[in-house]
Structure formats: structure tokens, C-alpha cells
Amino acid sequence: MTAPAMPAHPEARDVEARWFEWVGTIDHKRIGILYMVTALFYFIVGGIEALVMRLQLAVPRAHLLLPETYDQLFTMHGVTMIFLVVMPGLTGFANYFVPLMIGARDVAFPRLNAMGYWLFPLGGLLLHYSWLAGGAPDVGWFSYAPLSETPYTGVVRSQDYWAIAMLVLGVGTVATSINLIATIAALRAPGMTMRRLPLFVWMVFVNSFLTIMALPALSASCVLLLVDRLFSAQIFLPSAGGSALLWQHYFWSFGHPEVYIMVLPAFGMISEVIPVFSRRPIFGYAFVAASTVAIAILSFGVWAHHMFTAGLGHLSDAMFAASSLLIAVPTGVKVLNWVGTMWGGSIRLTTAMLFAVAFLIQFTVGGLSGVTFAVAPIDWQTTDSYYVVAHFHYVLFGGTAFGVMAAIYYWFPKMTGRLLSEKLGKVHFWMMVIGFNLTFFVQHFVGLLGMPRRVYTYPDLPHWEALNMASTIGAFILGASILVLVLNIAQSVTLGAPAGSNPWGAWTLEWAAPSPPPEHNFDAVPPVNSRRPLWDLAHPDAPDARVGPDEPPDATRPAAAPVAVLSFIASEAAFFALLIIAYAYFTTTPQPGPSPANSLERVRTGVFTLLLIASSFTYWRAEKDHEANRPRGAIAWLVTTVVLGVTFLTGQASDYVQMTRSGIGLGTNLFSTMFFTLTGFHGMHVLVGLVAIVVVLALAFWGDLTGRRAHVMRTVGYYWHFVDIVWIAVFSVIYLRGTL
Amino acid sequence: MTTRELLLHAWVFRPVVAVAIAAVLVAHTAWLRMRHPARTAALLGAALAAVLALMSPVDVLARGTLFSAHMMQHLLLVLAAPPLALLSLPRTERAAEHRRLPAFAYWSLGVGAMWVWHAPTLCNAAASSDAVRAVQTISLVAMGAAFWWPVVGPRLDQRLADPAAVAYLFFACVACSLLGIIIAFSPVEVCTAYLQPADPLGLLPLVRRRWGLTPAVDQQLGGLLMWVPGCAVYASSILAVLARFYGAAGSMRAQGTP
Numbered sequence: 001m002t003a004p005a006m007p008a009h010p011e012a013r014d015v016e017a018r019w020f021e022w023v024g025t026i027d028h029k030r031i032g033i034l035y036m037v038t039a040l041f042y043f044i045v046g047g048i049e050a051l052v053m054r055l056q057l058a059v060p061r062a063h064l065l066l067p068e069t070y071d072q073l074f075t076m077h078g079v080t081m082i083f084l085v086v087m088p089g090l091t092g093f094a095n096y097f098v099p100l101m102i103g104a105r106d107v108a109f110p111r112l113n114a115m116g117y118w119l120f121p122l123g124g125l126l127l128h129y130s131w132l133a134g135g136a137p138d139v140g141w142f143s144y145a146p147l148s149e150t151p152y153t154g155v156v157r158s159q160d161y162w163a164i165a166m167l168v169l170g171v172g173t174v175a176t177s178i179n180l181i182a183t184i185a186a187l188r189a190p191g192m193t194m195r196r197l198p199l200f201v202w203m204v205f206v207n208s209f210l211t212i213m214a215l216p217a218l219s220a221s222c223v224l225l226l227v228d229r230l231f232s233a234q235i236f237l238p239s240a241g242g243s244a245l246l247w248q249h250y251f252w253s254f255g256h257p258e259v260y261i262m263v264l265p266a267f268g269m270i271s272e273v274i275p276v277f278s279r280r281p282i283f284g285y286a287f288v289a290a291s292t293v294a295i296a297i298l299s300f301g302v303w304a305h306h307m308f309t310a311g312l313g314h315l316s317d318a319m320f321a322a323s324s325l326l327i328a329v330p331t332g333v334k335v336l337n338w339v340g341t342m343w344g345g346s347i348r349l350t351t352a353m354l355f356a357v358a359f360l361i362q363f364t365v366g367g368l369s370g371v372t373f374a375v376a377p378i379d380w381q382t383t384d385s386y387y388v389v390a391h392f393h394y395v396l397f398g399g400t401a402f403g404v405m406a407a408i409y410y411w412f413p414k415m416t417g418r419l420l421s422e423k424l425g426k427v428h429f430w431m432m433v434i435g436f437n438l439t440f441f442v443q444h445f446v447g448l449l450g451m452p453r454r455v456y457t458y459p460d461l462p463h464w465e466a467l468n469m470a471s472t473i474g475a476f477i478l479g480a481s482i483l484v485l486v487l488n489i490a491q492s493v494t495l496g497a498p499a500g501s502n503p504w505g506a507w508t509l510e511w512a513a514p515s516p517p518p519e520h521n522f523d524a525v526p527p528v529n530s531r532r533p534l535w536d537l538a539h540p541d542a543p544d545a546r547v548g549p550d551e552p553p554d555a556t557r558p559a560a561a562p563v564a565v566l567s568f569i570a571s572e573a574a575f576f577a578l579l580i581i582a583y584a585y586f587t588t589t590p591q592p593g594p595s596p597a598n599s600l601e602r603v604r605t606g607v608f609t610l611l612l613i614a615s616s617f618t619y620w621r622a623e624k625d626h627e628a629n630r631p632r633g634a635i636a637w638l639v640t641t642v643v644l645g646v647t648f649l650t651g652q653a654s655d656y657v658q659m660t661r662s663g664i665g666l667g668t669n670l671f672s673t674m675f676f677t678l679t680g681f682h683g684m685h686v687l688v689g690l691v692a693i694v695v696v697l698a699l700a701f702w703g704d705l706t707g708r709r710a711h712v713m714r715t716v717g718y719y720w721h722f723v724d725i726v727w728i729a730v731f732s733v734i735y736l737r738g739t740l
Numbered sequence: 741m742t743t744r745e746l747l748l749h750a751w752v753f754r755p756v757v758a759v760a761i762a763a764v765l766v767a768h769t770a771w772l773r774m775r776h777p778a779r780t781a782a783l784l785g786a787a788l789a790a791v792l793a794l795m796s797p798v799d800v801l802a803r804g805t806l807f808s809a810h811m812m813q814h815l816l817l818v819l820a821a822p823p824l825a826l827l828s829l830p831r832t833e834r835a836a837e838h839r840r841l842p843a844f845a846y847w848s849l850g851v852g853a854m855w856v857w858h859a860p861t862l863c864n865a866a867a868s869s870d871a872v873r874a875v876q877t878i879s880l881v882a883m884g885a886a887f888w889w890p891v892v893g894p895r896l897d898q899r900l901a902d903p904a905a906v907a908y909l910f911f912a913c914v915a916c917s918l919l920g921i922i923i924a925f926s927p928v929e930v931c932t933a934y935l936q937p938a939d940p941l942g943l944l945p946l947v948r949r950r951w952g953l954t955p956a957v958d959q960q961l962g963g964l965l966m967w968v969p970g971c972a973v974y975a976s977s978i979l980a981v982l983a984r985f986y987g988a989a990g991s992m993r994a995q996g997t998p
Contacts, residue, residue: 194903194985195985195986213914249925285986286982286983286986286987289982289986290979290982290983290986293906293978293979293982294975294978294979297910297913297971297974297975297978298975300914300917301917301967301968301971313957313960315957315960315961315964316924316960316964319964319967319968320968322968323968323972326972570911577918581918581921581922584922585925585926585927588926588927588928589927589928
């Protein structure tokens with residue numbers, strides 16, 4: 001084993017250098033640790049917010065907090081825990097372990113990875129700055145319109161900070177997810193076929209797709225909310241013809257997949273921990289892997305079960321109840337897979353395993369109460385009560401947080417070279433189990449008794465005080481258990497028992513590297529013939545059966561850049577689809593003021609559209625010339641492409657000028673709002689595409705489009721064609737609709 | 741008319757459809773002699789889907805009375821009959837000299853089958869004119885077959901690799917869900933032909949009063965059908981592809997390949 005490197009002469013310069021090693025790092029392991037430590041910091045912040053709320057709720061009619069402060073606390077607690085703790089915390093683990101588990105040296109795009117991380121504290125700062133700017137957001141983590149709109153928040157900028165922070169965090173999360181997809185697609189070690197992926201990696205892979213497809217819905221919602229708030233538009237204001245229901249649809253079409261985004265990586269962690277400490281390979285690998293895909297897909301089709309009380313009609317309710325019940329099936333059978341793995345195994349109850357077992361039990365409880373919500377009439381009775389609070393804390397704390405704890409105890413030795421204390425770990429575990437269940441189990445009852453959530457205090461009704469007091473006591477035990485964890489980490493980093501490279505006798509590749517792994521991860525990656533390469537290495541006489549066909553020795557992986565750009569395009573397409581739908585939704589019924597018929601010039605824009613389509617053709621010709629090694633032809637076609645693109649933008653700009661001259665602004669009516677938003681975003685994409693093409697042009701000019709830049713031309717082409725296809729959709733919906 | 745009477749008596753014998761189905765069944769039996777029970781079952785499933793779509797009360801209601809019945813017919817013709825029919829064919833593999841078109845072309849046909857026929861003009865035309873309906877039916881089956889060809893088609897060399905097939909089906913699911921969502925929550929009618937049905941059979945009292953399907957509810961149901969059960973077909977196909985993907989690993993072990 002190798003001890004953490006200590007500088008020989010700890011002078012001021014060294015300290016500075018060591019700071020820079022962290023701030024300027026592009027090593028996936030350091031970035032992973034930065035994610036985890038920042039998430040732990042916010043976990044403590046969000047936890048303190050929760051404890052303050054529990055103090056307020058300990059007795060009826062308490063006056064510790066003002067109602068307004070309480071509103072801010074529960075909103076900030078939810079937003080912090082979801083966006084600043086769970087998502088980045090899980091990303092941290094993925095960052096650290098995915099490259100190690102697939103035998104790679106780093107992620108596909110280390111600099112993009114660093115950017116993804118640094119957007120996270122930036123988003124956190126923006127969100128928390130709202131405290132200083134008049135007050136934190138106070139309308140719940142889902143920020144329901146119209147409460148989040150200017151008529152209700154007044155001059156307070158809280159929702160602006162919330163929306164901007166969400167956009168910043170969203171960009172970082174999507175960037176990191178794209179990076180992970182490209183890493184898993186492109187950088188697997190020889191022999192590591194998709195069928196042999198460790199389940200944690202597989203779940204991160206599926207989860208990254210879920211993330212890039214779901215987060216655009218949040219980003220689109222936030223963009224539209226900001227348009228409302230900053231430009232006095234009325235998209236989500238029913239009083240002015242907008243639709244508050246649209247906010248609910250958009251938010252939950254992100255919000256429900258988000259639940260799975262927060263739980264799938266924890267499934268992956270459990271799927272690594274349970275087999276290792278049961279000394280048996282996972283039971284039903286294929287089912288666990290495939291059902292993850294099923295969950296991811298179904299999760300997009302169930303969001304309206306969050307809206308059973310919004311009055312969508314019995315038909316929608318019934319359909320969504322059915323699809324929501326359906327999603328419980330793959331999830332429930334997964335629990336059987338984990339139990340089946342333990343069945344007949346020789347179980348070692350380490351702290352990691354204890355957390356994994358608690359995960360199974362508590363997640364099942366949370367899943368069962370979740371199934372009750374899928375039944376619409378039960379939902380009508382229990383919605384907005386503490387029964388809901390109990391349910392989602394069983395899923396996200398009893399499930400995800402316990403899964404992460406299992407992962408911390410399991411992987412800490414790999415990250416630091418030292419074991420966490422098992423003694424303190426057991427104390428931590430039991431305090432956490434008792435504290436968690438005491439806090440949240442009683443909330444099922446207090447919810448069924450009718451106590452509403454998000455209200456700062458409650459009347460002195462029978463049993464309410466006792467149950468709430470129990471919950472508060474539990475919360476403080478829970479808080480104390482986190483102190484034990486922090487103490488354990490602080491102590492074990494320097495004093496823990498040396499771990500060696502593989503303290504648990506585990507089987508996946510990360511345990512073949514030294515602990516902590518050197519910057520390049522592996523000197524030599526072991527051969528991979530099955531899902532347990534280290535088992536095969538340790539038992540050459542009884543290796544696992546080979547999984548799937550072997551790769552030919554000259555097998556190549558997909559190139560990272562095209563994979564990344566195609567993923568990015570999928571994400572962008574989702575974003576534009578939502579903007580286009582919102583445009584179509586608000587313009588189906590005619591309204592007073594500007595409209596497509598009286599303010600747009602169809603023919604002129606049609607000509608510019610043809611020019612843009614032509615630019616796709618010229619780019620394609622440039623690619624052909626480049627492939628045929630005719631650099632001059634390629635440069636000529638690229639210049640033509642740029643000219644066509646600039647002409648298109650000029651046409652758009654003159655449209656804007658004309659409309660502004662006739663007094664049409666962003667906030668004039670719903671048509672003008674959606675017109676400027678949609679075409680404005682598209683115009684920005686054209687601009688970005690043009691910048692990229694100019695870069696390609698420069699590279700082509702210097703003859704620098706070979707070697708590791710071989711994919712640049714094709715990759716930029718994908719993006720440019722995508723921008724053009726989006727315009728065809730936008731043009732059809734804005735300019736052609738109603739003329740056919 | 742009651743629901744029972746509708747289900748019992750509103751079956752229509754359409755000679756062209758019946759002859760076509762019978763011919764396919766006879767040809768299949770003559771060719772393969774029912775040696776593969778699974779393939780025979782698939783073909784019978786396809787035939788059943790076609791009968792349900794074109795000769796049952798679904799068809800009667802779809803002719804101008806209920807938008808949701810039209811949607812059911814649409815789904816049966818694109819998502820049920822073609823893939824089952826393709827699965828009933830024996831698999832062949834040929835050298836790669838006949839390359840297929842890019843997958844995006846097949847995908848566009850399948851997704852286009854959903855979108856194009858729900859453009860208001862075409863939807864109305866199909867609801868009121870028999871000739872347009874015939875074109876619609878044939879084109880739906882053809883586009884459905886094109887869509888499923890790279891996933892379950894008999895030419896193994898023209899099938900997509902399993903991971904690509906998952907993406908192919910996933911984005912089809914997204915595209916159909918989008919359309920279903922738009923139809924379900926659209927504030928205006930997609931198909932105005934269903935607003936004031938001519939109703940020669942006197943079905944309106946049944947569907948409007950007894951079933952409670954006002955035009956708005958009817959359209960919502962139609963959109964939901966495309967969205968939830970429609971997407972469920974793609975989702976279960978994805979699971980089947982993944983089972984095939986991992987199943988290949990199992991058979992490899994069984995054969996003891998080195």
C-alpha cells in the first residue's frame with residue numbers, strides 16, 4: 001500500500017501549490033472527492049435547516065420561527081438536499097469510481113469534468129446568496145406558479161436566484177452526465193464489454209441518459225419562469241391568459257425522473273456492496289440491468305401522479321395510476337434480486353453491509369407507501385400531508401442516503417488507503433437507523449391523522465404533540481449520527497488501519513489499483529473475461545464462466561467526441577421540444593395583439609430558411625472534400641457555410657428590429673413572448689454553431705484536423721445539422737401552422 | 741344500442757381484408773407447415789390484431805364516431821400487426837452486399853405513421869372518406885413494418901445491434917409520447933370530424949351518455965392511448981431486446997465457447 005504523499009518541506013509555496021493541485025485539478029479522482037466534500041458540507045447545511053424546523057415543530061403553537069422563515073427553511077432544505085447534496089454526491093462517486101471500474105485512466109473529457117464540478121459551488125452560492133438579497137425562496141422545492149411569480153413574491157428576487165441557480169446546476173449536471181456516457185462508451189479496458197460492466201457503472205450509464213433527457217425540462221421551466229419574472233411576461237400567470245398547470249406539467253416531467261436520478265446510483269452501490277459481503281455474485285445480473293432501463297423509461301411516463309389533485313380528469317388519473325403501479329414491478333423484483341444474492345451466501349456484517357441491509361428494508365417501506373400514492377383516491381386523501389413527507393424520506397434518506405453510507409464505508413479505503421473505524425461505524429449505523437426510523441416512521445401516522453406539511457405550526461390535537469416530539473428527538477439522534485460519521489472520517493483519514501489494495505476481497509477492477517490509486521490509476525489493467533475479473537485472477541483454477549463473446553484483439557470503442565455530441569443533441573432536442581410545445585399551446589387559440597398572421601413575414605423568412613438548409617448541404621460538401629483530402633475545397637465550402645449562417649442570423653435580426661419598431665416586445669402577449677424566446681434560443685444556437693465552424697475552419701486552414709482532432713469535423717457537423725433541423729421544426733410551427 | 745349489443749353485433753365483414761388475412765395464413769402454413777409453434781402463434785396474433793382493427797366494433801366506432809377508437813385502430817395497425825407478422829417469418833442471414841438504408845429512415849417512417857395521419861386535415865379526411873381510409877390503413881401497416889424491420893425483421897444482417905435497437909425504440913417512444921401528450925392536453929380538437937358524427941347506426945347515445953365520452957374526453961382518451969399503452973409497447977420491446985442481449989451471453993456459456 002502507499003501512504004498519502006507528504007511534502008518534504010511544507011513551506012508556504014508548497015501550501016499554495018497544494019491548494020492549486022485541488023483548485024486546478026482535472027484528475028477525476030480529485031474532482032470526485034471535491035464533489036463529495038462539497039456535498040457533505042451542504043448536507044450539514046441542509047441538515048441544520050431540518051433540525052431548526054424540527055425544533056419549531058416539537059410542540060404545538062411554537063413561536064421559535066416566523067411563518068415566513070419556516071417557509072424559507074423548508075424550501076431551502078428541499079432544494080439543498082436534492083440539488084446540492086444527493087445529485088452532486090452521487091456524481092462524486094460516479095466520477096471517482098466509473099473510470100476505475102472500467103479500467104480507464106480518466107474520464108473522456110477531464111476539463112469538461114472540472115467545469116461541471118465548479119458550476120456546482122457556483123450554483124450553491126447563487127442559491128444561498130438569496131438569503132442576503134431579501135430572503136430565500138419560500139414556495140417549496142417545486143416552485144409552483146403562480147406563487148413563484150412577481151405578483152406574489154413582490155420585489156424579492158428569491159425566485160430569480162432559485163431559477164438561475166437551477167440553470168447553472170443543470171448545465172453542470174448535464175455536462176458531467178454527457179462526460180460519463182462518453183467515458184463508459186469509449187474508454188472501457190480491453191475485454192470490458194457492455195455485458196461485463198459492473199452494475200454500479202451500468203446504473204450510472206442509464207442514469208446519465210435519464211439525466212440528460214430529464215433536466216432540460218427543468219431548464220426550460222426555469223427559462224420560461226425567468227422570462228415571466230424579468231420581462232413581465234405571463235406564461236404561467238392564469239390571470240393574464242397563461243397557464244399555471246403548464247408549470248406543473250413541465251416541472252413534474254422533470255421532477256419524477258429526478259426521483260429515479262436520485263435513487264438509481266444508490267441501487268448500483270447496493271449491487272456492488274451486497275454481493276461482495278455475501279460472497280456470491282449478484283443474483284440475476286441481467287434482470288437487475290434490464291429492469292433499470294425499464295424503470296428509466298417508465299419514469300418519463302408517470303409524472304402526472306404528482307398532479308392527481310390538479311383536476312386533470314378521471315381518465316388521465318386512471319391511466320397514470322396504472323403506469324405508476326407498473327413501475328413498482330421492476331423496482332420490487334430488484335429487491336428480490338438483492339435478497340436472492342444474500343440467500344445462501346456467507347454474509348459478513350461489516351458496517352457497509354449493515355447500511356446496505358437497512359437500505360433494502362427502508363427502501364421497501366418507502367416503495368410500498370409510494371404504491372399507495374399511485375391509487376388516485378388515496379392520493380387525494382393523503383396529499384400534502386406528513387404521510388408524503390414520510391414516504392419520500394424513506395425513499396431518499398432510508399434508501400439513497402443509506403446506500404451512499406454503504407458506499408462510503410465500502411470505498412473509503414480505496415480513496416484514502418485507510419479503513420474507516422468499524423467500531424465508530426457500528427455506532428454511526430445504529431444511531432442513524434434509530435434516529436431515521438424514529439423521525440420518519442411516526443410521520444406516517446401524524447400524516448394520516450391529517451397534519452399538513454409545509455405549515456409552520458399545528459394546533460394541540462390528540463397525539464399530535466407526542467408524535468411530533470418523537471420525530472424531533474429522532475431527528476436530533478439522526479443529526480448526532482452524522483457527527484459520528486464526520487468524526488470517523490476525520491480520524492480515519494490519518495489514523496485508520498492501512499487498507500491495502502483490496503481489503504474486502506472484492507472483484508471489480510478498482511480494487512486492482514493501489515489505494516489510493518496513483519494519478520494514472522493502473523500500471524496494468526488485469527484481463528477481463530467475466531463480471532468478476534479479480535476473482536478470476538485470484539482463482540485461476542476456478543474462474544467464472546466467460547460472459548458474452550470475447551472482443552477481437554483489434555476491437556475499437558466508439559469515439560468519445562461524437563458520442564458526447566450526440567448525447568448533447570438529445571438533451572438539447574428535449575429542451576427545444578418543450579419550448580416548441582409551449583409556443584404551440586399558447587397560440588392555438590387566437591388572442592388580441594400581435595399574432596403570426598399580422599406580424600410575421602412568411603415568405604421572407606422562408607427564403608432565409610432555405611439558406612439555412614443550404615448551409616447543411618455546404619457543410620456536408622466540406623466534409624466530403626475533407627475526407628477526400630481536398631483541403632482547399634473543404635475551406636471554400638466551410639466559408640460558404642459561415643456566410644449562409646451569418647445571412648440567416650442577419651435575417652432574424654432584421655425581423656426582430658421590424659417587430660420592435662412596431663412596438664412588439666417580449667412581454668406584449670403570449671405569442672410575442674414565446675416567439676422571441678423560441679427563436680432567440682435558436683438564434684443563440686446558430687451563433688454557437690457558427691463559432692464552432694469558424695474554429696473548424698481555422699483548424700482546416702492550419703491543416704490540424706488529423707490525429708486526435710480527426711472527429712472534430714464530423715462532430716461539429718452533427719451539431720450544425722441539428723440546429724438546422726430544429727429550425728425546420730420551429731419554422732413549421734411558427735410560420736407554416738394554420739396555412740396547410 | 742347497448743354496450744353488449746355493440747360488442748356482439750357491430751362486426752363487419754370486409755371481403756378484401758378477410759381474403760388478404762386468409763391468404764397470408766394459407767401461404768404461411770403451406771410454406772412453413774406450422775413447424776414452429778412460436779412463429780405460428782405470432783402470425784395468428786398479427787391476424788387477430790388485423791381483425792380487431794379492421795372488422796370489429798373498433799372499426800365501426802373509428803369510422804367517424806370515436807377518436808379514441810380510431811387511435812386504438814391506429815395502434816393495432818402500427819404497433820401490433822406488423823411486428824408480429826415479421827416475427828412469424830423464418831430468419832435468414834445474407835452476406836452484407838445488400839445494405840439497408842440508415843436506421844433513421846426506418847425510424848422516421850414509423851414515427852411518421854403516428855404523426856402524419858394526425859395532422860388535422862388528414863385525420864378528418866380519413867374519418868369521413870372510405871378511399872382515404874383505405875390508403876391510411878395500407879400506409880400504416882407498411883410504415884409499421886418498415887419501423888419494425890431493423891428490430892424484429894427476418895433478415896438478421898439488417899437488424900440493428902442490440903444497444904442501437906434500444907436507442908431506436910427509446911426515441912420512438914419519446915416521439916409518440918410527445919404526440920400523445922399534445923393530443924391529450926390540447927385545448928383544441930385534433931380531428932373535428934369526430935365532433936358532429938353523422939351516426940347512421942345510432943351509436944351516439946351509447947358513447948356520449950352511457951360511456952360519458954364527450955368529444956373532449958374522447959380526444960383525451962385517444963391521446964392517452966397513444967401515450968401510455970403505445971409507449972408500453974416500445975418499452976416492453978426494449979426489455980425484449982435487452983433480454984436478447986444478455987441471453988446471448990447465456991447461450992455462449994451453454995455452448996462452452998472458449
